[in-house]
Amino acid sequence: MSISIPNLTAQCACGTVAFETRRAPIIAAACYCHSCQEAGRQIEQLFAAPPVLDADGATQFILYRKDRVTCIKGAEYLEDRRLTPASPTRRVLATCCNSAMFLEFSNGHWLSLYRARFADGAPPLEMRVMTRDRPAGVTLPGDVPNFPRFSGKFMVKLFFAWIAMLLRR
Numbered sequence: 001m002s003i004s005i006p007n008l009t010a011q012c013a014c015g016t017v018a019f020e021t022r023r024a025p026i027i028a029a030a031c032y033c034h035s036c037q038e039a040g041r042q043i044e045q046l047f048a049a050p051p052v053l054d055a056d057g058a059t060q061f062i063l064y065r066k067d068r069v070t071c072i073k074g075a076e077y078l079e080d081r082r083l084t085p086a087s088p089t090r091r092v093l094a095t096c097c098n099s100a101m102f103l104e105f106s107n108g109h110w111l112s113l114y115r116a117r118f119a120d121g122a123p124p125l126e127m128r129v130m131t132r133d134r135p136a137g138v139t140l141p142g143d144v145p146n147f148p149r150f151s152g153k154f155m156v157k158l159f160f161a162w163i164a165m166l167l168r169r
Helices: 032-043 152-164
Strands: 006-010 020-021 025-033 059-065 069-073 080-083 087-096 098-106 109-112 126-129
Touching: 006 126, 025 152, 032 059, 032 087, 032 098, 126 152
Parallel strands: 025 126
Antiparallel strands: 006 020, 020 069, 025 059, 059 109, 080 087, 087 098, 098 109
């Protein structure tokens, strides 16, 4: 008996841009790294931008293999942002409403879609990573595992997703 995983839709705040995901995600995680915090602050300062950061400084993502994500409308509104020209990550925004849509690592085989872009059916948070970089005074709950860096489980899931894609990017 196979379990059916529904396709999910991630869309910008105004609904102009939308992505469809197929099958199960790799993982759902919250990141506290300095880069995600700084990028979140920068994006949130754009006109009418919806929140990126949680109250505790985390950015929540749902990671999918690239071959399981399709832009189904509004691709012409997508714009790359990098913290510096040499940054290995690009954050992609929907310029119609300044919604952060996804993060992509150079040469990565996955996309980290911002969890807030999923209206319904988003999988629950599985872990918090890079918690050593969380803002001072933030106490983390114990509802999911909290890792000071990227956990072994996180890296193993990324590796097996890459193997499943036949080592393609």
